[in-house]
Amino acid sequence: MDKLVCFLKKNLNSILFFVSINAIYFMVVYLNNVDLKVFLQGFEICLIVFLIYLVIKYLDFEKELSKDEKIEDLEIQIENIRNQYISWQKDIQEYFSMWVHQIKTPITCLEILTDDNKEMKMQLKSIDNYTNMAINYLKLNLHEKDMDISVVDVDNLLNILVKKYSLLFINSHISLDFRKHDIKCITDSKWLSVLLEQILSNAIKYSENSQIIIDSFKKDNSVVILIEDKGIGIPEEDINRIFDKGYSGFNGRLKQKSSGLGLYLAKSIADKLDIRLKVDSVVGQGSKFYIIVNN
Numbered sequence: 001m002d003k004l005v006c007f008l009k010k011n012l013n014s015i016l017f018f019v020s021i022n023a024i025y026f027m028v029v030y031l032n033n034v035d036l037k038v039f040l041q042g043f044e045i046c047l048i049v050f051l052i053y054l055v056i057k058y059l060d061f062e063k064e065l066s067k068d069e070k071i072e073d074l075e076i077q078i079e080n081i082r083n084q085y086i087s088w089q090k091d092i093q094e095y096f097s098m099w100v101h102q103i104k105t106p107i108t109c110l111e112i113l114t115d116d117n118k119e120m121k122m123q124l125k126s127i128d129n130y131t132n133m134a135i136n137y138l139k140l141n142l143h144e145k146d147m148d149i150s151v152v153d154v155d156n157l158l159n160i161l162v163k164k165y166s167l168l169f170i171n172s173h174i175s176l177d178f179r180k181h182d183i184k185c186i187t188d189s190k191w192l193s194v195l196l197e198q199i200l201s202n203a204i205k206y207s208e209n210s211q212i213i214i215d216s217f218k219k220d221n222s223v224v225i226l227i228e229d230k231g232i233g234i235p236e237e238d239i240n241r242i243f244d245k246g247y248s249g250f251n252g253r254l255k256q257k258s259s260g261l262g263l264y265l266a267k268s269i270a271d272k273l274d275i276r277l278k279v280d281s282v283v284g285q286g287s288k289f290y291i292i293v294n295n
Contacts, residue, residue, distance in 0.1 A: 007061050011054065018050050096138050103131055122171050129201060136194050137265050140272065147272070152189045154216050154225060155180045161197055162214070168204050169212075177213040185223035185293040191269050192293070198266040199227050199289045207231030210286070225291040234281035242279065243267035 008015070022043055029039040107128050114120035162169075162178055169176055185192075203212050210230040217224055234242060245264040270277050274294060281287035 007058055010061065011057060014053075014057075018046070022046060093138060096135055107131075118167075118171055121167060125167060129197075133198070133261060133265060137261065137268075140191070140265070140268055147188045148190065149186060149188055152185050152187055152192060154183045154185060154223065157189065157193055158196065158214055158216070158225070161193065161200055164197075165200060165204060172204060172207070173209045174204060174207050175211045177211060179213070179215045181216055183216045183218065183223055186295050187273050187275070187293050191273060192275075192291075195266045195269040195273075195275070196225065196227070196291065198262040199291070202262055203227055203229040203231065203287070203289070207286070219292075221295055223293045223295060225293070226288060227291070228286065228288045230286040233283040233285055234279070234287050235283055239279060239281060243277070 025042060025046075026039055028034075029036070107124055110120075110124050114124070158178065159180075162176065168174075200212075200214075207229040208231070212230070213226070213228040215226040215228070217226075243263050243266070245261070267277060269275075270291070276290075276292040276294075278290040278292065279287060280290075
């Protein structure tokens, strides 16, 4: 019954038009003293044609209604799937957050217990870094819109990272040339820090017994952060693929130190923050990573 009412409302203009035409037809017949049978015959023909028209329109209406119902059902299914996916994302993040929190406790304890064993402390630092990389990768993909844009003190951000990796600098016999210029940029401090950490960590891996230069400067309307190492360099055939997910390249296979995720995470963050990454490298001479923040 509801369908019929809906159909009649939708075709109300056509029905009113039919009634109006026949009312005019009746007035013409009546005013001209034409036999009423002529009007009835004409009305019957018009009525039959109009009823056929309404039947055709009703069949089309049924098809449209069926499509609308299917679309509505699909929209409900999509919404249910989306809600299930959001719930799954939340469960995954909560699990990994709990896992990272729990695993950091034994890592800290082991660092205290192995205070005199530098090699063990370095390995534990690597475990800690990979753990942080995993949770940051997860957070980036689950909360890609969770950005806090503000004015960032570049020197302060880099200084924190240098202190964090001081043990690795010492144990890898890497000298550091950290050039401070009191430069500030506008971006997300937390994610820029993660990005820089991945690039700095990568530089340390391949720069034993050499030097790393950290510099920053303004160029046009951008702030450029340079992390330059004097390590083994990157082969030319690997340059265009170093930011690919899981790609470790020749150096990674040679040193067996690369997961292929660090630079991929850095590039993913850069894309989210509208930061450009540029790499120049010569095998045997080292690599230069330019982090270009648009202001």
